[in-house]
Amino acid sequence: MDAGQARDETVDVSDELFAHLPSGLDLCHQTFGDPQDESVLLIMGLGGPMTWWPAEFCELLARRGFHVIRFDNRDTGRSTKLRHHRVSRSDVVKAFLGRGTAPYGIDDLADDAAGLLDHLSVDAAHVVGVSMGGMIAQTLAVEHADRVRSLTSIMSTTGRRKVGWIHPRVVRTMLAQAGRTRPEFAEVSVQNGKVLGSPAFPTDDDVAYARALETYDRGWIGSGVLRHMMAVLTQSDRTERLGVISVPTQVIHGSKDLLVHRSGGRATADAIRGATLLEIAGMGHDLPAQLYETFADAIVATAARAR
Template identity: 85%
Template sequence: MGPGQAGEETVAVSDELFAHLPNGLDLCHQTFGDPRDEPVLLVMGLGGPMTWWPEDFCARLARRGFHVIRFDNRDTGRSTKLRHHPVTRADVIKAYLGRGTAPYGLDDLADDAAALLDHLGIESAHVVGVSMGGMIAQTLAVDHADRVRSLTSIMSTTGRRRVGWIHPLVMRTMLAPAGRTRPEYAELSVRNGKVMASPAFPTPDDVAYARALETYDRGWIASGVSRHMMAVLTQPDRTERLGAVTVPTQVIHGTKDLLVHRSGGRATADAIRGATLLEIAGMGHDLPAQLYDTFVDAIAATAARAR
């Protein structure tokens, strides 16, 4: 049995398992809740392992009657690393300026997610994506429309360069060295994370430090983060294609997001017919524990619209 607080219903949690995909990649994944419940696929963002969807969050969602699936994208956590595709700092800067090509794109990451559903024997799921994961979720909704029951896009954007832009301060932070040792990585993660964090919903330093150590220990590699960054910086503008999305859609964005400006959330909501937009005052580019119930309520309400 899985995580639960006193007086709360415990939630079944699977071991971490591996899906061997047709493209040769292995994706590490884990589930929460009853497999007979409606599936929710959680897609994490740039450089983040599946544990950035905390167990507490997943358990809360499972208690609302969902079978929750979290997984490590390629190049994160315990999933396959594509080290044979090196990316230099110059490559990232060129992509930021609108030039260059990436080792793989968001469409490849969306194909991975669809292949994971195949492996699990799931025809379709409610799909929730955060940041780059929101971009993957949107791409899944346009490239694999039959696999998506509802869409929740959190602090993400459409790929249009005139919206959802990165604050220059954050870009400098993302290009800075991440540390040579485990303690250095954790210390820098805590410090740099504050640049993007929610000013109204602070995360204690000890919590952020523990999460950074877990991220490092799961198999963090700098080159994987760079390849993710290249996929984001070279993404196409999905605005027109998002107009074909017909599933219930919820867009969530913080008013203090420096990594993906709030205009990206507004553009996403405008592009998808019938989408609802929730802007949260004081939220930056993270998933504060203080807002878990807000996110879960929004996901559950969007799933209910699909029924």
């Protein structure tokens, strides 16, 4: 059966395993579907473990004929935490103003993703990234072009400060304390989700609360989120570099995204030759369950263009 055609059989799901990279980092990862199928690499965004790519969505893609890989970026979930790199909120504010350096950058995170593909003996994958994960995916397509079959960049941007800006009232949300206890963390996460989420596609509070508890239990650390923020805020403008991407590219953005303004998606699509742009009315900065089929259709169609 060709990739893109829905399958009815049960999806094979691997245990969570660890890839030990030459850099010394361990990346926790999990796969769905048949390893003989073309691979889709899912890259999550700032502070998010791989479970923010819900198993339901991964299985949906696997039933469409793909071998799906999700993983915890460094400083998230069960992957290596770089606690020795101390970052404060004042450092983040300085970076927001264009000053300071980060412990690591988007290029390093893209190297991690390439290292994971090496570990899994995957020559090339259809790469999908959301938010910071979109920045990583774009960089992977530039710096490791032979590893990317197609690119789907969701609610992300090019690194140019004049596009994809954060709404002023969201800055306080991003820098606020996440809670001192597990229940407090979950409550704060639910409230933040209401600020950043999709007005037209709301998430049930109970679902959001359970997801937050899972995030906390997987090994959430506030300092890791700050290091991710530093990587995003100190990234270079990729606009010119994106012009070298030749693989089929789909850009997806929401009209109500307060964390990364939709101008970031438009700039990404403009910078990559042949890229198509899908703007979704009422979508904010999240992956609503109501849109899983829409996202899957876009990924499948982009992968088909690569053939």
